[in-house]
Amino acid sequence: xxxxxxxxxxxxxxxxRTVVSALDLTLERGDIxxxxxxxxxxxxxxxRAIAGFEPLLAGEIQLAGHCVSRVGxxxxxxxxxxxxxxxxxxxxxxxRVGGNVGFGLHRLxxxxxxxxxxxxxxxxxxxxxxxxxxxxxxxxxxxxxALARALAPEPELLLLDEPFSNLDPELRDSLAREVADxxxxxGATALLVTHDQGEAFAMADHIGILEAGRLQQWAPPYDIxxxxxxxxxxxxxxxxxxxxxxxxxxxxxxxxxxxVAAGSMPAPDDHPRPPAGPVQVLLRPDDVIHDDDSPHTxxxxxxxxxxxxxxYTLELDGGVQALALVPSHHDHAIGSRIGIRIAAxxxxxxxAAPP
Amino acid sequence: MPGIAEPQPGALLTPDVSRGASGERxxxxxxxxxxxxxxxxVAPLVVLLTRIGDADPxxxxxxxxxxxxQVTGNTVLLLTLVVVGTGALGTGLAWLVSRYRFPGRxxxxxxxxxxxxxxxxxxAFVAVGLLxxxxxxxxxxxGVLGADVRLPPVRSTAGAALxxxxxxxxxxxxxxxxxxxxxxxxxxxxxxxxxxxxxxxxWRVALPMSRPWLAAGLLLVVMETLADFGTVSVFNVxxxxxxxxxxxxGLFSLGTAAQxxxxxxxxxxxxxxxxxxxxxxxxxxxxxxSRASEGERLSGLRAGLASxxxxxVLLPAFVVPLAQLLAWAWPSSAGIDxxxxxxxxxxxxxxTAAAVLVVGTALLLAYARRESPGRVTxxxxxxxxxxxxxxGAVLAVGVFVALGLADRLLPAITGIDWRIGGTLVAILFAxxxxxxxxxxxxxxxxxxxxxxxLDDxxxxxxANSRxxxxxxxxxxxxxxxxxxxxxxxxxxxxxxxxxxxxxPFGWDTLAVRIFELTSEGQWEAAALPSLxxxxxxxxPLILLDRQTRAAMPTPAREPAVKxxxx
Numbered sequence: 024x025x026x027x028x029x030x031x032x033x034x035x036x037x038x039x040r041t042v043v044s045a046l047d048l049t050l051e052r053g054d055i056x057x058x059x060x061x062x063x064x065x066x067x068x069x070x071r072a073i074a075g076f077e078p079l080l081a082g083e084i085q086l087a088g089h090c091v092s093r094v095g096x097x098x099x100x101x102x103x104x105x106x107x108x109x110x111x112x113x114x115x116x117x118x119r120v121g122g123n124v125g126f127g128l129h130r131l132x133x134x135x136x137x138x139x140x141x142x143x144x145x146x147x148x149x150x151x152x153x154x155x156x157x158x159x160x161x162x163x164x165x166x167x168x169a170l171a172r173a174l175a176p177e178p179e180l181l182l183l184d185e186p187f188s189n190l191d192p193e194l195r196d197s198l199a200r201e202v203a204d205x206x207x208x209x210g211a212t213a214l215l216v217t218h219d220q221g222e223a224f225a226m227a228d229h230i231g232i233l234e235a236g237r238l239q240q241w242a243p244p245y246d247i248x249x250x251x252x253x254x255x256x257x258x259x260x261x262x263x264x265x266x267x268x269x270x271x272x273x274x275x276x277x278x279x280x281x282x283v284a285a286g287s288m289p290a291p292d293d294h295p296r297p298p299a300g301p302v303q304v305l306l307r308p309d310d311v312i313h314d315d316d317s318p319h320t321x322x323x324x325x326x327x328x329x330x331x332x333x334x335y336t337l338e339l340d341g342g343v344q345a346l347a348l349v350p351s352h353h354d355h356a357i358g359s360r361i362g363i364r365i366a367a368x369x370x371x372x373x374x375a376a377p378p
Numbered sequence: 379m380p381g382i383a384e385p386q387p388g389a390l391l392t393p394d395v396s397r398g399a400s401g402e403r404x405x406x407x408x409x410x411x412x413x414x415x416x417x418x419x420v421a422p423l424v425v426l427l428t429r430i431g432d433a434d435p436x437x438x439x440x441x442x443x444x445x446x447x448q449v450t451g452n453t454v455l456l457l458t459l460v461v462v463g464t465g466a467l468g469t470g471l472a473w474l475v476s477r478y479r480f481p482g483r484x485x486x487x488x489x490x491x492x493x494x495x496x497x498x499x500x501x502a503f504v505a506v507g508l509l510x511x512x513x514x515x516x517x518x519x520x521g522v523l524g525a526d527v528r529l530p531p532v533r534s535t536a537g538a539a540l541x542x543x544x545x546x547x548x549x550x551x552x553x554x555x556x557x558x559x560x561x562x563x564x565x566x567x568x569x570x571x572x573x574x575x576x577x578x579x580x581w582r583v584a585l586p587m588s589r590p591w592l593a594a595g596l597l598l599v600v601m602e603t604l605a606d607f608g609t610v611s612v613f614n615v616x617x618x619x620x621x622x623x624x625x626x627x628g629l630f631s632l633g634t635a636a637q638x639x640x641x642x643x644x645x646x647x648x649x650x651x652x653x654x655x656x657x658x659x660x661x662x663x664x665x666x667x668s669r670a671s672e673g674e675r676l677s678g679l680r681a682g683l684a685s686x687x688x689x690x691v692l693l694p695a696f697v698v699p700l701a702q703l704l705a706w707a708w709p710s711s712a713g714i715d716x717x718x719x720x721x722x723x724x725x726x727x728x729x730t731a732a733a734v735l736v737v738g739t740a741l742l743l744a745y746a747r748r749e750s751p752g753r754v755t756x757x758x759x760x761x762x763x764x765x766x767x768x769x770g771a772v773l774a775v776g777v778f779v780a781l782g783l784a785d786r787l788l789p790a791i792t793g794i795d796w797r798i799g800g801t802l803v804a805i806l807f808a809x810x811x812x813x814x815x816x817x818x819x820x821x822x823x824x825x826x827x828x829x830x831x832l833d834d835x836x837x838x839x840x841a842n843s844r845x846x847x848x849x850x851x852x853x854x855x856x857x858x859x860x861x862x863x864x865x866x867x868x869x870x871x872x873x874x875x876x877x878x879x880x881x882p883f884g885w886d887t888l889a890v891r892i893f894e895l896t897s898e899g900q901w902e903a904a905a906l907p908s909l910x911x912x913x914x915x916x917x918p919l920i921l922l923d924r925q926t927r928a929a930m931p932t933p934a935r936e937p938a939v940k941x942x943x944x
Contacts, residue, residue, distance in 0.1 A: 075837075076837075100837040104840075126849075172839065
């Protein structure tokens with residue numbers, strides 16, 4: 024069986040300016056994918072191309088086994104059976120909630136349409152709100168209406184463009200989880216665009232990191248965090264620092280503060296260990312573990328209290344700065360030295376860029 | 379590792395001939411349409427400008443010696459008086475209403491706009507009728523004080539300036555009130571906290587902050603004063619507009635009229651450019667939404683003075699003239715003559731036809747700007763809506779000359795004998811050129827509310843272009859289209875110089891009836907058609923009032939429409 028969505032070396036742009044180049048991406052039926060990247064990276068352009076709003080410069084897009092976009096041919100959006108949730112929701116201000124949700128069901132009879140509208144409103148937790156006007160709803164409710172409207176025609180693929188960015192941070196997290204559950208329950212295939220990592224981690228089966236028009240990595244959230252494909256992904260996702268080090272022949276790494284074993288965990292296939300020589304090693308806050316018994320110590324430069332934990336900025340031997348996330352009852356003063364240990368179960372190293 | 383290969387410059391420049399070809403062709407078509415409309419509207423003005431050079435030297439001498447000095451002097455004096463008058467009245471009343479609470483303040487807040495419903499030429503003849511030597515006021519004064527009592531002559535430049543001031547101050551008042559309200563209390567509080575008295579804060583903070591609005595309001599006043607024809611003809615003050623009319627219909631010299639018109643046109647261009655710049659700049663001055671001022675509560679004498687000030691403007695500008703019109707019209711209302719009835723029907727018909735044409739054209743322009751948002755289309759729209767700065771008398775001459783040219787050229791080219799000059803087509807064309815800006819404003823505003831994401835949403839829900847137009851665009855645009863149509867309808871019904879000069883022979887409208895009756899001093903007979911115009915003139919005020927209310931900060935009226943540009 025073919026994938027629900029497949030992008031093959033897709034390039035996009037306007038006139039002479041290429042925004043996205045040679046992008047490959049596959050989404051299986053029932054999966055939730057997420058394109059994550061800084062603003063201006065082209066992620067919304069990709070979404071609009073999948074929806075049929077942007078023609079391709081090169082490549083091909085397949086939806087449920089059919090080619091919907093290729094050079095010189097763009098199936099119009101209205102013929103694609105895609106649903107889209109917009110950043111500003113784009114609810115029709117002249118239609119009530121019922122009219123909005125039923126907009127895509129115009130081929131059905133009135134009674135059948137009303138039944139479906141009621142059903143989808145119940146699914147998104149707005150049962151009985153048919154007669155309300157969009158402007159009478161809160162942002163979160165408008166979001167739900169937009170979702171119901173996009174899902175009602177039962178599209179092959181749901182596209183969400185920064186769907187939670189206009190909401191309060193607290194509401195954003197809870198709604199993101201709720202929407203993810205709902206989509207999984209209904210077996211919907213969805214692609215989300217966001218610049219919020221929390222949102223991406225909360226919702227997606229696969230995350231794609233887009234930067235400067237290129238897909239840097241397309242992998243499950245765990246791999247994105249722990250096995251970043253390149254220094255950009257490593258820096259963009261999560262917290263951490265890159266430390267100049269030296270890869271030794273047998274696989275251990277010589278760090279400025281000491282030698283670290285390469286680790287027991289095997290690297291994924293797409294992460295070949297860099298050859299011996301100068302490398303950069305990613306140190307996540309969870310790689311630097313506070314241990315009073317450790318012979319190694321580091322000096323506390325800064326601390327940020329985060330409730331359950333404290334994020335320490337430490338200066339290790341050799342002048343290296345690193346972050347450490349420590350349970351907050353380990354409260355140390357700035358300037359004091361604390362014992363640390365480098366978690367050695369996996370080391371993420373990149374060949375150092377030639378000077 | 380897919381995706382992290384070095385960027386390949388070759389791939390970035392993949393040639394693609396077919397990409398978006400249909401989209402770009404459609405954009406091109408819209409651009410051509412916008413340019414065509416602009417060319418059509420601007421044609422009469424261009425034809426007029428070409429007439430500057432080829433003047434009869436004898437006529438030119440006559441113009442320079444006898445007409446221009448007097449006309450220029452009158453116009454400059456009139457402009458100065460009206461600008462000073464409307465500036466003082468407009469800002470003063472706006473400040474009073476915006477910053478203080480006093481008895482009747484809420485009523486005055488919108489009632490002070492009522493004089494807009496009164497065409498200036500109606501107030502003019504009411505003033506002359508009331509204050510002239512034979513009028514009731516002077517007769518009464520003579521009765522009390524003796525036969526030698528004289529008021530200064532009403533039919534003077536000062537009299538015309540007073541009437542225009544009372545009619546036009548609402549422009550300044552409205553814009554300044556919006557500016558003062560928009561500033562909120564914050565700026566004034568900041569000024570007071572820095573040690574300024576209330577009076578100092580007005581002169582050094584509030585007034586400078588509202589400068590763009592004040593300037594925009596005064597510019598509208600200048601435009602209207604330059605364009606005024608009816609008032610100055612009632613007062614027998616010769617300005618450019620009346621000189622154009624007299625040269626054409628008195629001396630039967632279209633050449634002289636065109637000469638004068640092209641001069642006035644140049645002034646109009648300067649004003650239009652200035653106005654656009656001011657409007658662009660005004661955007662930088664608005665500092666977002668801030669807390670509206672509650673206003674200081676006045677009491678006792680000061681409250682009485684505030685109410686009295688508002689009343690002392692509203693009485694002569696609206697209440698007294700309206701009462702006088704009613705008094706004049708009452709006896710004659712029993713027998714409405716068929717001429718007036720016919721004129722009323724014609725006015726309504728003409729206004730409706732013009733409104734439909736203007737709104738249709740404005741809609742096309744708005745779609746052109748939406749579908750092809752480039753510099754060319756923007757420029758075309760600006761040029762097409764230039765007519766509002768061009769006095770009606772000028773446009774009338776321009777349209778007449780341009781259509782005369784077309785009537786000579788077109789039959790020769792097409793082989794069909796047709797004439798547009800002197801038909802209803804000519805007058806409607808002139809109306810569209812003059813009032814396209816009036817209709818374009820609301821239509822553009824309505825269009826800007828339909829974010830592109832609404833279109834995208836409709837498409838993603840399977841709606842084709844027809845369904846998008848019928849189910850999304852038209853329902854959303856309908857209120858704006860109606861507003862635009864109403865505004866144009868009212869403006870056309872009140873319009874005097876274009877109607878007078880380009881109407882088909884004997885085709886009288888209400889405004890023309892009023893002009894003819896008042897030029898013979900028949901105030902009573904002119905009262906009823908005037909009342910009809912005042913009644914229709916109230917319509918845009920009601921719309922304006924509703925608009926201001928709708929613009930009040932209501933939470934989340936529409937989801938913020940952000941451009942989709944990640």
